[in-house]
Amino acid sequence: MTRFLFSIFVFSTVFISAQNLKSPSEFLGYELGTEFTRHHEVVDYYEYVAETMPNMVKLTTYGQTNERRPLLLAYVSSADNITNLENIRQEHLKDTQGDGGNASKAIVWLSYNVHGNESAGTEASLQTLYELLTSKRSYLDNAVVIMDPCINPDGRDRYSNWYNQYKNKPYQVDPNSKEHNEGWWSGRSNHYMFDLNRDWAWLTQVESQQRLKVYNKWLPHVHVDFHEQGVDNPYYFAPAAEPYHEVITDFQRDFQVTLGKNHAKYFDANGWFYFTKEIFDLFYPSYGDTYPTYNGAIGMTYEQGGSGRGGLGVITRIGDTLTLKDRLTHHHTTGLSTVEVSSNNSEKLNSEFRKFYKNQNFRYKSYVLSGNQDKIEALKKLLGKHNIEYGTPSVSSVKGFNYQTGANGSMSVPKNSLVVSTNQTKGTLVKVLFEPKAKLSDSLTYDITAWSLPYAYGLNAVASTALVSGQKSEVPSISNTITGDTYAYISDWNSMQDARFLAALLKADIRVRKADHPFSIQGKSFSRGSLIITKGDNQNKPDFIAELSRISKEFGQELTPSNTGYVDSGKDFGSSYVQMITKPKIAILSGGPTSTLRFGEIWHFFEQQLHYPITVIDSDYADKVDLKDYHTLILPSGNYATHFGEKQLEKLKNWVKAGGKLIAMGGAINGIDGEKGFGIQKKKLEEDSTANKPKPHKNSQRERIKNAITGAIFKAKVDHTHPLAYGYGNAYFTLKLGNAGYEYLPNGNAVYLEGENPRPISGFAGSEAIKKVSNSLLFGAEQVGQGKVVYMVDNPLFRGFWENGKLFFANALFMVN
8 A cells, every 4th residue: 555545544544533533521421511520431531532543542551549540641643643652752852862853743741630629620631632633633733742631530539529429409509508618638639638739849649750750751842730729710821920930941931921822812702811920930849830841841830710619610709600611611722722832833842942951051060969878868769750860979079059058168078979960851950959049039939939959858968060070879788687696786866767667666566775865885886866676675576586687678777786785985775764665656636627738748657658557536536535545646737726625625635644745736736835735835026016007008918928938948956965856966957838936945945946037048038927936946845744745836747858857757756755
């Protein structure tokens, strides 16, 4: 068959298939937008389309969620492009290496429903898929469209199942009706209550980890993240608001305008309202618009009014009825418009994409990091997931900006240090993630303003303007010889890997002691918190040696053997300062007063990071639970203003007095502070006489942010002799997320800000907020009877990425007694 006849055959086959293709409404049996499509039905339709039109659709599964729902990607393009899909991908990636020039197709990635109750996106994807294969087929000649119909299937089904359970028939538009008011656990988050739209850079969640493996294989030209906002808001699309990060190119800015004007054309024709250049900026690197942008894409957020409040239809503030059909139609329109503009500008997208990867000339050429080896290995794992190259520095010292001092200086480079250079494919992303202080063009931002990885991982670092060469990085090998003749084995305590090791030992019923004083033995020194595992403590455990060998090998833990408990300096192993670590039974409060995000961070920490059991007690029945069954109770941050009554506080306090340990985090402290029964006190500031002077209304937003701290990094002082701070040095870089200020405790101030008006070393903090956190407690513990209350004003588990804070939480669990 000649090539001409073959092309005729392919065209005829595609045409006939498209003619026979059922629309989503025909396939599902109801008009799209009149019901919420459950995830398995979405999968069914995508599978049906791929089976019907295999020459234009390639459907893959890139993973599954915690609740075992599949994660899908559909590659949609012309028959010729689908046949040559792998060649198109490879030619496209050559543009990132400086040896391209033949790529010609626009690669457009459309991501839907990252927030489960922002459900119009997935519904829109069904109609968009159908029309790309039928009425809009011409868009596909110059474009490959990658569609992720639902990033968050667990959250989507949680919402759709809840809505179907509570909605009126057919539905009620009154916003006060139950169907417009989700409960405590809404559909927004994933299984572990994480916000997946803030996890692109940190990759703490399985959905993000699996998605990024595929994303890095394509690195699209355009990425759209479809969202929903409040029901009263008109549609939002590009261009984005300031601040833009300084690495964003002129073309990336300009093409957002090009796309926005095309969307506006369709919205104007239909009389739909929209806004641009407001609220949603391009700064924080872990969003579905910014992360792709820092990888060369035109990354955008599109926001439709609705979300979980929208239901199938709801009355808005101005008296209009907003339906699910309206919502999906708007998303469908911008989705098709995006593909249209991208297809028409495929040549420009390819040439500018090549420039993005070619023109990288940043001030800092290399970032050199040293410190705890476990923390370095943890950082390497994150870098590997992003395809960021790293190595071991081939120098003994380096000059540049010193992260610890905040000034230019030098740092010696020990063995097994780490160097990460911007002279690589992912150089722009390296600059964004590692830079000491991101340049902020506007303090009005949508999210946190500081995140630098050297601070987040607690490593010494220097940013060098010179390129520091490196060689292949290798993991140091650990080899332990464990025998039944050894008196004791000693392990360090200064990282989360040490905490995981301890958790595994306790779960295996191996008894472990901790050193409350530094000591030296057999010529080697050990710090406070060091773990001591003795033969005598475990003589009644027949498999002690085998289990200790297995667990130490699993966690790569180096154990120092000792044939004696008699130390060279410090306290002997039989001292009262070398106490047994309790195997704690731990409970956490959920529901009602707690924040789902803050609860989820703790839940995920226990199950996916520490691997230690935890009991979840819901606030609905917490009064009926006998706390005597638990060693530790955790109160996640939230709104506890009216939660604890007088009897509940008395019960809680009596439990602590009897020996219980209470860990209160963030907003939970407000529910138990000095006025309500415990010793911690809020800071009281003298009122500013100028505060009530009239100010222009146009400046009201600027005035409000004077009281805000939008995720800024502060350098705090540490009392490393306190059990809550074992494993730390004299300083800790904390990510402060608000202006809550508490007075120092009479005793037990483990981490605190010292001095008037402490300035952040990175990120934005308002002038009034700084006053509130001056001379204030961050982490501390107080003795109450026989028990302890641990206060965590700042959140060391925030979004699961502030690696250096996690040991504080482990200390609260295991070291504070």
